[in-house]
Amino acid sequence: MTTRVDDILRRNSLSVTESRKKILGLFLNLHGALAHGDIEKKAGEKFDRVTVYRTLQTFVEKGIIHTIPTTDNSIRYALCKNNCSEGHHHDDHVHFICLQCGATLCLEDVAVPEIKIRKGFSINEIEVVVKGICLDCQQ
Amino acid sequence: MTTRVDDILRRNSLSVTESRKKILGLFLNLHGALAHGDIEKKAGEKFDRVTVYRTLQTFVEKGIIHTIPTTDNSIRYALCKNNCSEGHHHDDHVHFICLQCGATLCLEDVAVPEIKIRKGFSINEIEVVVKGICLDCQQ
DNA sequence: GTAACTGCAAAATATTTGCATCCTT
């Protein structure tokens, strides 16, 4: 795993540091989305809150992770499938948020549908968030 | 307009107060979405920040307005078309956020598409947010 | 009159910024 983490960082011309390795590792292991707060918890009290903010911001800028809109003032972040190019996200999949356990998943296999919109409006990006109950929480 | 505002409040068994009338009025006039901050600005320094929080929360609970997920830690709120029943939103339309001017619109006429999802997952709600440039900002 | 709503003060959280120090290259 270390190798993979290192690769991703190097490929994005970021220096390989402890915090970045750790945070990126979390995402690679998890294969879901994390909010800022989740990261602080999962990482133990190892590094500074500020470092988390800065690291997440850097990763988003580099296109290593992307943001998932939410309705509760806690932006979630998830790995981009194939490193999006810098500044150009192709976040063309659906996100699922479990209302029970709060887990956020990227449904890579569910494509975002075509949307027809009013004349005169141009579209840059479409976000689709599905809320429901995930497999694990289904009784 | 006063009458309409009053009606909505009464229909939801809320007492008709200055703040509620004013905030609800903003939404009725605007026909778009507002974030907490927008409301404070638009309303002048007339009422307390806390009142805005509480009023928005009340309106959401009653199904008078609904939240629109965003990626920037600033939840937007918009009127529900036909008062959703308490606790049961039928927020079945697409939202548009203009990347230029920041305006958020409810595209009532654009239906949320069917989404097929993995077996074992159930769906409660689907949010679709389209980002792009609105008519007014188009050059 | 009573229950509900508001405003103020203050606490609790969350986010941002500056700067000195440390680490990566």
Place this chain on the structure above:
DNA sequence: AAGGATGCAAATATTTTGCAGTTAC
């Protein structure tokens, strides 16, 4: 060695809570 990254302190900003005074019904 040089530039970038981190950690700490502190400044801001945001959200929540308690309570006393006020308003709607």
